[in-house]
Amino acid sequence: MVADDHTLFVDGLCGLLALQPDFDIIGKASNGKEVLHFLNSRLPEVLIMDLNMPILDGQITAEKIVGSFPSIKILVLSMYNAPSLSTRLKSIGIKGYLPKDTDADLLFSVIREISSGNYYFREKEKYIPGLNRFAETDAFLKKYNLTHREIEILKLISENLSSKQIASKLFISLFTVDTHRKNMIQKLKLSGKTDLIKFAIQNNLWQKQF
Amino acid sequence: MVADDHTLFVDGLCGLLALQPDFDIIGKASNGKEVLHFLNSRLPEVLIMDLNMPILDGQITAEKIVGSFPSIKILVLSMYNAPSLSTRLKSIGIKGYLPKDTDADLLFSVIREISSGNYYFREKEKYIPGLNRFAETDAFLKKYNLTHREIEILKLISENLSSKQIASKLFISLFTVDTHRKNMIQKLKLSGKTDLIKFAIQNNLWQKQF
DNA sequence: AATCCCATACCGAGTACTCGGTATTTTTTA
DNA sequence: TAAAAAATACCGAGTACTCGGTATGGGATT
Numbered sequence: 001m002v003a004d005d006h007t008l009f010v011d012g013l014c015g016l017l018a019l020q021p022d023f024d025i026i027g028k029a030s031n032g033k034e035v036l037h038f039l040n041s042r043l044p045e046v047l048i049m050d051l052n053m054p055i056l057d058g059q060i061t062a063e064k065i066v067g068s069f070p071s072i073k074i075l076v077l078s079m080y081n082a083p084s085l086s087t088r089l090k091s092i093g094i095k096g097y098l099p100k101d102t103d104a105d106l107l108f109s110v111i112r113e114i115s116s117g118n119y120y121f122r123e124k125e126k127y128i129p130g131l132n133r134f135a136e137t138d139a140f141l142k143k144y145n146l147t148h149r150e151i152e153i154l155k156l157i158s159e160n161l162s163s164k165q166i167a168s169k170l171f172i173s174l175f176t177v178d179t180h181r182k183n184m185i186q187k188l189k190l191s192g193k194t195d196l197i198k199f200a201i202q203n204n205l206w207q208k209q210f
Numbered sequence: 211m212v213a214d215d216h217t218l219f220v221d222g223l224c225g226l227l228a229l230q231p232d233f234d235i236i237g238k239a240s241n242g243k244e245v246l247h248f249l250n251s252r253l254p255e256v257l258i259m260d261l262n263m264p265i266l267d268g269q270i271t272a273e274k275i276v277g278s279f280p281s282i283k284i285l286v287l288s289m290y291n292a293p294s295l296s297t298r299l300k301s302i303g304i305k306g307y308l309p310k311d312t313d314a315d316l317l318f319s320v321i322r323e324i325s326s327g328n329y330y331f332r333e334k335e336k337y338i339p340g341l342n343r344f345a346e347t348d349a350f351l352k353k354y355n356l357t358h359r360e361i362e363i364l365k366l367i368s369e370n371l372s373s374k375q376i377a378s379k380l381f382i383s384l385f386t387v388d389t390h391r392k393n394m395i396q397k398l399k400l401s402g403k404t405d406l407i408k409f410a411i412q413n414n415l416w417q418k419q420f
Numbered sequence: 421a422a423t424c425c426c427a428t429a430c431c432g433a434g435t436a437c438t439c440g441g442t443a444t445t446t447t448t449t450a
Numbered sequence: 451t452a453a454a455a456a457a458t459a460c461c462g463a464g465t466a467c468t469c470g471g472t473a474t475g476g477g478a479t480t
Contacts, residue, residue, distance in 0.1 A: 006219075007310070007312060008310050008317060009219050011222070011314045012219060012226050014222075015225040015229075030311070055347070057349070100216035100219060101217045101218075102217060104217070149457065160404040163437075164435085172458070173459055175458080175460050178460095191370055193437070194368070194407055201408070204264075357427085359426075372466060373467075382427085383430080384429095386429060388430095389427085390428095391468085396469090402467075
């Protein structure tokens with residue numbers, strides 16, 4: 001069974017899974033409520049789901065499933081590539097986690113693993129921040145007319161460091177930090193720190209650590 | 211051709227498209243750079259892509275494509291269901307836009323539409339904020355021990371209204387707004403406004419308006 | 421009727437942020 | 451080498467936010 005609010009993703013994934021002779025897709029859902037409703041009539045061996053879903057959140061759904069239908073093995077597919085998610089997912093009772101940029105063959109073998117009773121969490125693969133991020137390329141800097149220093153400071157702002165803390169961390173004056181903030185706000189035509197935070201999040205300069 | 215950094219999505223979507231007798235998938239890519247590299251050897255009639263991609267952003271990629279390969283029709287698939295995106299995408303030269311929770315049949319017909327030279331932008335469908343959002347259900351409130359009033363104020367905070375502005379909007383005292391802020395911060399174990407903004411974004415209490 | 425929860429309101433004192441502007445030095449680019 | 455860009459630094463004055471605490475009244479629940 002596959003649950004995700006992105007219909008195209010669900011349909012596409014089901015198509016891929018259906019090509020595997022040992023897989024049988026018994027259901028699809030686009031929110032947590034639909035999942036639970038479906039489970040009242042039929043139980044899959046493996047449930048592949050996203051944690052971000054409307055109407056009933058994936059995490060709460062998973063908790064309910066683990067409590068009521070312990071035979072179901074849950075595999076989470078997430079847009080986040082954060083191995084630190086693993087601890088939290090394990091504590092819920094989820095059997096496996098993969099990011100959505102995983103290739104299909106690995107997905108198939110992981111499904112077989114957890115179907116056999118194993119766990120699949122990639123803890124060995126350390127999260128490497130931003131090496132390939134657009135927001136750190138010259139094209140991005142040029143697009144927004146930002147400097148490397150500005151991006152550096154923006155990242156620290158988005159990590160909730162005060163200007164004073166940033167100044168201390170970078171061995172510069174508080175005035176300098178404030179000037180950089182001001183320059184960014186003007187260049188990006190934003191209004192204050194809230195907009196800066198949003199800009200950082202939307203451009204993947206900040207990613208949640210669980 | 212399909213471009214998206216979520217490999218499973220690309221593979222699944224290509225599988226769906228391949229079932230249509232009039233579609234021929236000539237390529238896949240997981241970032242903007244790969245797209246441009248591919249176009250040096252072969253041109254698709256329609257390019258289906260996501261705007262959020264690493265290494266080279268989808269928007270810049272699209273702008274380059276429209277400039278260098280005007281015969282290619284670009285259809286954007288986005289996780290955002292925001293019709294207000296349409297104006298911006300049109301100005302870039304993109305021929306169509308659909309959210310990822312679209313069903314496959316509509317996608318197929320839209321591909322055929324823009325392949326024929328038409329545009330597809332759903333402007334009639336007004337964005338309806340939050341009706342089905344998990345973050346506005348009782349389960350969510352219970353999960354985080356938040357009240358309706360707190361969520362209401364959190365939304366306004368995430369829209370960059372100051373406490374003073376919120377007080378004025380809701381006909382309450384500035385002190386009351388501050389108290390709600392304080393209560394939320396304590397309940398959610400956060401540190402200040404930055405964390406509140408992040409919480410709001412991650413729980414879809416705020417969504418970007420273009 | 422008593423209790424709890426929520427919304428409202430306030431205090432005091434402090435820090436953080438904003439935004440107009442100025443300036444100098446260092447680094448990069450042409 | 452000269453010019454431009456980036457980094458650094460500062461001023462003044464004001465608003466916004468934070469966080470410890472206090473309190474009351476109304477509505478819902480037990």
